Amino acid sequence: MLLPDIDPAIGAASPKRDIFAIENRKAWDKSTEARCNFEFRPKITPRAGLWFLSLWQKSLMGRTLSEIKSDPAEIPHFAEAVSDFLVKMLGPSLSSGNWCICTSPKRRHKERNFATLICIDIHERLKIPFYEDVAFCHSRQRINAVFSLNMLPEEPNIIVFDDFVTTGSTLKGMHQLLLPYNKTLLFIAGINNKL
Secondary structure, three states, X not given: OOEEEEOOOOOOEEEEEOOOOHHHHOOOOOXXXXXXXXXXXXXXXXXXXXXXXXXXXXXXXXXXXXXXXXXXXXXXXXXXXHHHHHXXXXXXXXXXXXXXXXXXXXXXXXXXXXXXXXXXXXXXXXXXXXXXXXXEEOOOOOOOOOEEEOXXXXXXXXXXXXXXXXXXXXXXXXXXXXXXXXXXXXXXXXXXXXX
16 A cells, blocks of 8 residues: 655655565565456467467466466366367367376476366367377476476367466476477466466
C-alpha cells in the first residue's frame, strides 16, 4: 500500500513512499503463491529464446497452482481445454497420424505427474499417440536442467505439453534436445505463470 508522506511543516503531500516495502519485496518474497482464475486468454509468448502457446495466464485471484495440481478434477479440465484448442488450431491435420504428444521430463512428481495425467487424457480424447518418457532429466533443478533423449517419437510433428511455464527453460531444454531430429515442434502450456 502506497501512502503519501505528509510534511507537517508544509501540510502538503510529498511523493508516495512504499512504507510496507511491497515493491522491494516482490523480487524475493515467495510467500504468496501464484494463482490462476482460468479466464481463457490464449497467448503466444516468447520466453527463454523460444515461442510457446498458453491457454490461461497467472492472475492475482483464483486457485493456487498447488491447489490446481493436487485436484484430480483439474486433469479433465486441462485436457478438455487443451484438446479443444488443438483441434481448433490444427484442424484435420491432427487426425492424420502425423501428430503425437509428449511432456517435459519428470523431475519431482514421478508417481502422480500432473502433466503426464493431462496428456494421457488428451491422448484418449484426440486419439493421438502419447509418449510419456521422451526425455529424462538428470537433476531436480528447474533452471538449466540437463535432459537426455530416451525415445524419439516416429511421428514428424510433436506437441510438447507442460502444465505450467514460468521461465521457459524446460521447454527450451526439450527444444534443444529434439531440434537435431528435424521434427516439427509445437509447445503448449496450460498456464503461463508470469503476468
